[in-house]
Amino acid sequence: MSVIYNRVALIGLGLIAGSMALAMRRAGLAGEIVGTARSADTRKVAAEIGLVDRVTDTAVEAVKGADLVVLAVPVGAMGDVAAEIGPHLAPGATVTDVGSVKRAVIDAVAPHIPEGVHFIPAHPLAGTEHSGPRSGFAELFDNRWCLVVPVEGTDTAATERLEALWQGMGANVDVMDADHHDLVLAVTSHVPHLIAYTMVGVADDLRRVTDSEVIKYSAAGFRDFTRIAASDPTMWRDVFLNNKEATLEILGRFTEELFALQRAIRTGEGDHLFDYFTRTRAIRRGIIQAGQDTDAPDFGRGVKKKEA
C-alpha cells in the first residue's frame, strides 16, 4: 500500500493510538508518525519502545505540519485538546478522533477547528481490557468496524482519504449519524460495560462470599464480566458522562426486562424463562457468522489440544 498521509500526529498514546501507529507502519500508510501524551511517563515509554517515529512534549508541537491529527484521548478531554491545537493546525489538514461517544465530542471539538481544516469524527469498534502505550498491537482493527460520522459540510475527498486509512489498517468502514451512533453504542458497548462493572462490584462487596472464592470459581461465567470491567476507568467515566441520554434510555429498558425475568423466577414461570433464553441464541449465531467472534470452545482460552 502507499502513503496516505505524509505526517500523522497522534494526540494520546494509549491502546488505540498505539495500535494505529503499528497498523499504519505495517501497511506503510504514513510518511512520519508523531505522537504525544499528557503524561511524561507515557511519552517516555513510547519513545523507549519506538512506538512512533517522534515523540513531542506538547500537542502543539505534534500537530505542526501534520496533514492528519488524531485525537485519541478520553472523551472528556477532547474539547481542551482541540482548543489547544486549533490555532496551530495546518491549512487543509484533517482532524479526526477515536472517541466512543460522538455527539458530545462534536459539540466540544467543532468550535475549535479553524476554517480550511477538515473535522471528521470517527470511532473504531475495537479494544481490549488493556491500556497504556505498551498495550497496542497492529492487528487490533483487522476485520473490525470503524464508524465514520461526518459533520455538516464535511469534505467528501477528505472523508474518503480517512476511510482509506482505516481500511489500510485492516478495518471495515461504515458511515453513521452521530445520534444514531451514540444509541447503537449504548446498546452494544456502554450499557454492557456498565452492568459488567456493576456485577464485579457486587461480587467484590459481598461479605458472605470472599474475593478469593469469586476469583477461584470465576470460570463459571463471571470472568467474562471481569474482562470488560477491567477497561480504563477514565475512558469509561467520560463515556457515561458524555452519552448520558442514550445510556439512561437503554438502562431503563434493561432494568424493565430484568425485573420481568426476576418476577418469572420468583413466581416460577419456567416457560417465560425458557422462551427468553432460546431467543437470545439467534443473536449469537449472527455474530459468529459475521466473523465478529470465534466459535472455539472457551475462545481457546485454557484449552490445550491433547489427543486421547
Place this chain on the structure above:
Amino acid sequence: MSVIYNRVALIGLGLIAGSMALAMRRAGLAGEIVGTARSADTRKVAAEIGLVDRVTDTAVEAVKGADLVVLAVPVGAMGDVAAEIGPHLAPGATVTDVGSVKRAVIDAVAPHIPEGVHFIPAHPLAGTEHSGPRSGFAELFDNRWCLVVPVEGTDTAATERLEALWQGMGANVDVMDADHHDLVLAVTSHVPHLIAYTMVGVADDLRRVTDSEVIKYSAAGFRDFTRIAASDPTMWRDVFLNNKEATLEILGRFTEELFALQRAIRTGEGDHLFDYFTRTRAIRRGIIQAGQDTDAPDFGRGVKKKEA
C-alpha cells in the same frame, strides 16, 4: 493413571457428560463407560461418534453393575431420574451429579438413594456456550475447579475416590457446603448469566437499533454477553427455578448498585464512577494470577500475528 471405577454410567450425554467421557478416556480412569440420554437423537449421535463405550436406551439399563453413576441432566430432571434408577443401583455404588445448584438437587435426589449406596453431589465449574453430544472435549476440566458437596453421613473413602476421579480428569477439587455453594454460584455464574440474557434480549427488542447493527458492531463489548447468553436454555431455566433464593438476593444487590451508578451518571458524579471502575480492576488481576483466564489481548480471538 489407573482405573478408579470399573463401570461408569453417564445419565445424560451433553457437554459435561461428553467431556467427562473423553477426559476419563484420556487418563484411563474407567474400565467401561456406559451412557444414556432421554433423547433418541442424542443417543444415536453418541453411538455414532463413539462418545462412550456403550449406549443404552434407558437409565435403568445404564446403571446396572455401575460403581459410579453420574447424573448429568438439567437440575429440574434430577429427581425423576433418581427415582427411576434408585431401585436398580448396585450396592456400594456411588451416585454423583454435576448440577449447577446443590441444595435443590440434594433435596430431590437423596430420598431415592437406597441404603448402601453413596450419594456425593458435585459441580464442575467449567463449560462453554455449546451443548449436545458433539460439544464435549477432553480438556474442558483442565485447571478448573470441581466443588464436592458432601451430604450428611457421606462416606470418606467414597468421597476421596470421586475426588481422585475429578483430579484425574484435570480438575482441582474443593469441598463446600450446599447452601454456600448456591450463594457463591449465584454470584459467579447464575446472576451473570441472567443479566447477559437480559442485555441480549434488550438489544434484540430495540426497534431503533437493528439486529444487524447489534451483530456487526458487537466487538465493542456486547459479544461477550452473547456468548454466555447462548448457553442451553433448559439448563438455565432449571438453575434459576432451583436456586431462587440466592439468585433473588444477589439480583437485589445488583440492582441496588446499578441504580447508584445510574444516579451518578444522571447527576454527573464523575468521581463516583471513576472510583467504582478502578476498584473492579483488581478482581481481574486476581483471576489472571489464579490461572482462571488468559491475559491475551482479545483472548487471541481474531488476532492474527503478522510481523510489521
